[in-house]
Amino acid sequence: MFDNLTDKLDKAFHILKGHGKITDVNVADTLKEVRRALLDADVNFKIAKEFTNKVKEKAIGENVLTNLQPGQLMVKIVKDELTELMGGDVAGVNLSGNPSVILMSGLQGSGKTTFSGKLANFLKTKKNKNPLLVACDVYRPAAINQLHVVGEQIGVEVYSEPENKNPVEIAQNAIKHAKANGFNVVIVDTAGRLAVDEEMMNEIANVHKAIQPQETLFVVDAMTGQDAVNTAKAFNDRLNFDGVVLTKLDGDTRGGAAISIKSVVNKPIKFIGTGEKMEAIDVFYPSRMADRILGMGDVVSLVERAQEQYNEEEARKLQKKIAKNEFGFDDFLTQIQQIKKMGNMKDLVGMIPGANKALKDVEIEDDAFKHIEAIIHSMTPEERSKPAIIDGKRKTRIAKGSGTKVEQVNQLMKQFDQMSKMMKMMQGGAGKNLMRMMGGGMKGMR
Structure with a gap:
């Protein structure tokens, strides 16, 4: 980034x-x-x-x-x-109203449908809301199906009327459905449109007027740079939207849109998309983004992501295992899975101060752990719980079963042994503080 x-x-x-x-x-x-x-x-x-x-x-x-x-x-x-x-203070999303109605707008290909799913998932898991997704893109082939697939993936209901080609009616009916069935947030996904297309701009203006959303978001592909800023201004002149969503920030982004869009339209960036997964959504913090742009990392966001995957009970169990020398490869595999849930590896490395500079020419793949996972999965349950029993013969079998070399198995065993020793040493104050941090002890830093 x-x-x-x-x-x-x-x-x-x-x-x-x-x-x-x-x-x-x-x-x-x-x-x-x-x-x-x-x-x-x-x-x-x-x-x-x-x-x-x-x-x-x-x-x-x-x-x-x-x-x-x-x-x-x-x-x-x-x-x-x-x-x-970039806006100074963080800007929250307006969730007043019963239900709260959020209207998504933007160009074709900006990532509205995917982001609608991410936002629904975010509100469901982080804000304890019961969202309803609404398919109002009546033009793009398979748009309705795409939203249904996204909804099924995150466990959120999708409202659609495949035979109805009037987005105003669909949106209004969806809100009635939400009120009748206990949904407290309605996210309306609309068709992509060009700002110069008068008919399409009139259409979204009519949808906006008919449903009176609490929040209107303009979704823009961050990779389009200054063009994104110009398009945002044209949309804002018609819709007077409440905030901006920058998608695809994990791509080869130059940064122009993130830096200058606030000063042009005088509307805050509220969310950013940082990957393809449904969890790859972040609230936009101007100060944290400034830190990242200047190569200072973003430790607070890194800790917050860690907090979402760790809790105090898990941390205590892990401490006990380490203290009794019972930390095995199953525990190691669990740690890997939790790290992977935190986001793509390149994004995580960018949050560590100085890491981007130190690893400038190192290609960080999203599947960086695949060989390690394959090796661990090729071990027997006994080998995973008691790594000490893994001898030369077992290593040969594990390497063959995982499609790796014996040297790679040896390297993992060595790294695991070193890590286990280090974790044992950290059982003092520093280690306990780290566990507390992962378990939520740094909530005050938010």
């Missing part, structure tokens, strides 16, 4: 390295590179210029603090201004 922009900003800040004070000359050179980095990321020229002017105003004449170098001070100023540019 934003790797290219992060690299260029890092190079820009290096200009100040070794200087004892921020001056007119070195700040001008630095901000010239910052502006160039933003333009390369497809940020609008006017916004990039205004941004660097604000940074310059704050930076000029700043004395270096006792624990800060000029480069670090500049990073802080840029981080604060980036956060402000």
Whole structure:
């Protein structure tokens, strides 16, 4: 996410390295590179210029603090201004109303249908809501079927009228159905449309007027860059939507849309999509995104994701097993499964401060654990619970059964042994604090 922009900003800040004070000359050179980095990321020229002017105003004449170098001070100023540019505070979704009605809008191919499912799953699992998905895309072939597949995948009912080609009627009937059957959130998935298509824009405006949604979201593909910002403005002029959803942020995103869309339409980014899985949805936090853009990682989000997979009871059981030297490969496999549920590996690595820089040329695959899982699945239950019994003959059988080499089995055994020893050593204060953190002890950091 934003790797290219992060690299260029890092190079820009290096200009100040070794200087004892921020001056007119070195700040001008630095901000010239910052502006160039933003333009390369497809940020609008006017916004990039205004941004660097604000940074310059704050930076000029700043004395270096006792624990800060000029480069670090500049990073802080840029981080604060980036956060402000992207909206400042986190913007929540409006769930007032009974039921709460959320209307999805956007271009064709922006990911509305998939995101509608992700949002329904998010509200169901994180907000304890009972959502109803509504299929109002009456034009795209198989759109209704796609939403039904998504709904079945997440266990959410989908309302559709395959023979009805009037999205206004479908949406109104769906809300009546929701009221009669105890659904407290209605998510209306509409057809993709171009802002220049007057007939289609009138249609969604009519749907909006008829159902009076509490929340209207504009879904946009983050990979379209500045075009996304221009399209958002055209839609906002017609719908006056409440917030933006950026999808496909896990792709080769330059970052222009995320950085500048708020200042153009004056509407907050509320959610981001970070992968294909139904769980790959995050609330948009401007300050955390600024940290990630500047290569600082996002530890708070990483901890929050870990909290969703771990609880205190599991942590206590794990501690007891480690203390009794009973930590086996089944436990290890459980840990892997929990890590995988946290999101795609590249996204997780991006949340660790400095990791992207350290692993710059390392390709991180989403199926990074597949060989380890195959090896563990090829072990007998006894071998998994008592790794010490795995001798040369067993290793040969395990390698053959998992389609790997004996060397790979040996490597896993060695890594497992080292990890077990390290976990045993961590049974003191640091280890217990870590377990508490995974079990929810850091909720105060939210």
